[in-house]
Amino acid sequence: MTWWASADDDDEPEFDESSVRLRPNRKGNKPRTKTRPDHENALTGRILSVDRGRYTVMLDEGLPPERRVTAARASELRKHAVVTGDRVDIVGDTTGAEGSLARIVRIVPRVTLLRRSADDTDAVERVIVANADQMLIVVAAANPEPRIRLVDRYLVAAYDAGVSPILCITKTDLADPAVFLSNFAGLDLPVFESRDDAMPLAEISAALVGHDTVFVGHSGVGKSTLVNALVPDAHRAVGVVNTVTGRGRHTSSSTISLRLETEAGRGWVIDTPGVRSFGLGHINTDNILRAFTDLAAIAEKCPRGCTHLPNSPDCAINEAVAAGKLGDTGKARLDSLQRLLATFAAVPAH
Numbered sequence: 001m002t003w004w005a006s007a008d009d010d011d012e013p014e015f016d017e018s019s020v021r022l023r024p025n026r027k028g029n030k031p032r033t034k035t036r037p038d039h040e041n042a043l044t045g046r047i048l049s050v051d052r053g054r055y056t057v058m059l060d061e062g063l064p065p066e067r068r069v070t071a072a073r074a075s076e077l078r079k080h081a082v083v084t085g086d087r088v089d090i091v092g093d094t095t096g097a098e099g100s101l102a103r104i105v106r107i108v109p110r111v112t113l114l115r116r117s118a119d120d121t122d123a124v125e126r127v128i129v130a131n132a133d134q135m136l137i138v139v140a141a142a143n144p145e146p147r148i149r150l151v152d153r154y155l156v157a158a159y160d161a162g163v164s165p166i167l168c169i170t171k172t173d174l175a176d177p178a179v180f181l182s183n184f185a186g187l188d189l190p191v192f193e194s195r196d197d198a199m200p201l202a203e204i205s206a207a208l209v210g211h212d213t214v215f216v217g218h219s220g221v222g223k224s225t226l227v228n229a230l231v232p233d234a235h236r237a238v239g240v241v242n243t244v245t246g247r248g249r250h251t252s253s254s255t256i257s258l259r260l261e262t263e264a265g266r267g268w269v270i271d272t273p274g275v276r277s278f279g280l281g282h283i284n285t286d287n288i289l290r291a292f293t294d295l296a297a298i299a300e301k302c303p304r305g306c307t308h309l310p311n312s313p314d315c316a317i318n319e320a321v322a323a324g325k326l327g328d329t330g331k332a333r334l335d336s337l338q339r340l341l342a343t344f345a346a347v348p349a350h
């Protein structure tokens with residue numbers, strides 16, 4: 001379905017994206033505007049960054065080459081979050097000239113939507129990134145100490161959003177990450193180990209080509225170091241965005257899309273310096289199980305409402321593992337699943 005705003009909206013005043021709040025558990029974020037297919041001249045592009053109501057849009061390839069256009073939401077879209085990674089149609093002044101401002105009149109239906117609650121009890125949710133298909137979770141082997149629970153939260157958020165997680169453990173020069181990594185042995189989780197004097201850039205790049213990968217991780221884990229090594233002009237790109245929007249240096253705390261260029265192809269790195277953890281108030285546990293395809297098939301034989309936790313009566317997965325049917329791998333998988341489900345179960349009801 002296509003959603004259009006009216007053609008004659010005035011540009012909206014500045015609007016702080018962080019204050020856009022959505023009702024919980026709503027599927028997607030579809031603007032409820034009337035269908036107005038009168039934007040035949042609309043150009044489609046991708047939101048690279050958002051800064052207080054101004055969006056930097058990179059037009060699709062084939063359109064004026066990689067033109068970056070500053071745009072604002074048409075008024076009928078103003079209650080709907082438009083976020084980094086969104087694909088949008090824009091009209092009006094799409095020249096990208098200094099001081100020009102185009103209007104966003106349509107959000108192309110999203111493939112994925114990464115959301116978080118402000119905290120676990122928050123009844124509202126925030127949209128972080130649209131259309132990412134991978135999440136690179138960056139943790140340090142030490143300084144700061146890695147936290148299993150935080151990684152679990154990222155994993156739960158990724159599985160819920162239908163985004164494939166990848167783990168990158170940095171600062172392996174400071175500590176051996178083997179014990180920490182053993183916690184994730186049961187997962188289908190590619191793992192990269194990195195130290196700043198020997199970063200596996202070719203391997204990480206290869207995993208990112210052809211994907212939109214959102215990087216998450218606490219401040220200080222070496223995320224910027226990694227992003228700058230992967231995308232050498234990352235700093236320049238940030239500078240360009242700031243110049244175009246004419247705003248200060250606040251983009252360092254916002255989500256930004258950076259183009260990854262490699263000999264093997266291109267991809268997108270979506271840096272999220274401001275997102276430190278994901279509240280899980282909006283999560284649907286079924287989505288966590290769905291990420292464990294092997295176990296999900298067995299869970300079809302579970303009783304209705306089965307939590308699949310260790311004390312769950314007649315749980316088919318627990319029974320299969322206890323009977324040794326899935327071997328050691330199955331046991332590790334179940335341990336991982338149960339830890340993630342417990343992460344969610346620990347969330348207070350609201």
Ligand SMILES: Nc1nc2c(ncn2[C@@H]2O[C@H](COP(=O)(O)OP(=O)(O)OP(=O)(O)O)[C@@H](O)[C@H]2O)c(=O)[nH]1
Pocket residue numbers: 170171172173174194195196197217218219220221222223224225226273
């Ligand atoms: N020992 C060691 N230090 C590292 C490594 N990678 C990054 N660092 C250092 O860790 C500190 C934090 O690195 P950043 O890249 O700024 O980390 P960040 O996660 O982007 O943190 P913010 O910039 O605060 O968001 C810096 O002093 C880096 O030099 C590593 O592999 N080993």
Ligand SMILES: [Zn+2]
Pocket residue numbers: 299302303306307308309312314315316317318
């Ligand atoms: Zn079960």
